[in-house]
Amino acid sequence: MAESVPGARSQTDVVIESIKGMLTRGELKPGSRLPIERDLASLLGVSRGSLREGVRALATLGVLETRQGDGTYVTALDPAVLLSPLGFLADLQQPAHAADLLAVRRVLEAESVSLAATRLTDADLENLDEILGRVDRALENEDEMDLEEFIQADTEFHRAIALASGNPPLAALIDALVGRTFRARLWRAISNRGSVRETQGEHRAIFDELVRRDPGRARIRMSTHLLGVEQFSAAHAGEDPEAH
Known part of the structure; x- marks a missing residue:
């Protein structure tokens, strides 16, 4: 039996790298139909079995899609789909590492709010104001407030x-992470009911800077806001929220 050569690529790897190269060179574009299996296997110098494995791997990543009876196509290459495995990684993190995810969120969202301050539309501002208005109304009867609904509004x-x-x-990176810190934020809200009003106040402060279209101050407001949840999670890293 022949020994494998260290560092040698499998035929499946050849398929994946070759198709990626075709995409980066513009030979394949979103919506393009791949050549038929026999021709593509010959072009890439691999077996048809290896080609199928490579295509399946790329389909799992959201790069390709196979349509029954119609062939294999390049997807729209939507960043939200292509980056979705990051959400899977986040789901595998233990509660003790929630602060690490929140730290990543803080870095990413400080940048996103800075960009949004100069790019958002009046419609975007109306949407944000509507989300905050729902929380304002819920806070009128804070004792009966549904905390999960509050966290959902926070996420929105x-x-x-x-x-x-x-x-x-x-936006796709943030979307992949924001829902994964739900438990840490809910735990903080349950542990400290005052954090709900505090969070709403911080959201309003962020919103005010967006209305002013001030990227620098919006960045500072967002960083300060997310640092609070991050610090809470770090301080309780050794505890299990399910036990409370």
């Missing part, structure tokens, strides 16, 4: 700002 607020940044890959 941050996602809306990320989208308004006008940078799809950045």
Whole structure:
């Protein structure tokens, strides 16, 4: 039996790298149909079995899609789809590492809110104001407030700002992370009911800087806001929120 050569690429790797190269060179574009299996395998110098494995791997990553009876096509290459494995990675993180994810969010969202301050539309501002208005109304009867609904509004607020940044890959990264810190934020809200009003005040401060279209001050407001949740998570890293 022949020994494998250290560092040698498998035929499946050849398929993946070759198709990636065809995409980066512009030989394939979003929506392009790949050559038929026999021709593509010959072109890449691989077996048809290896070609199928490579195509399956790229389909899992959201790069290709196979349509029954119609062939294999390049997807729209939507950043939100291509970056979705990051969400899977985040899901695998233990609660003790929630602060690490929040630190990444802080860096990314400081940039997104800075971009949004110069790019968002009046419609974007109206949407953000509507989200904050829902929380204001809920806070009128704070004792009966549904905290999960509050965290959902919190999530919508941050996602809306990320989208308004006008940078799809950045927005996709934030979208992949923002929902994964749900438990840490909910735990903080349960542990400290005053954090709900505090968070709403910080959101309003961020919103005010967006209305002023001030990227520098918006960045500072967002960083300060997310640092609070991050510090809470770091301080309780050794505890299990499910036990509380």
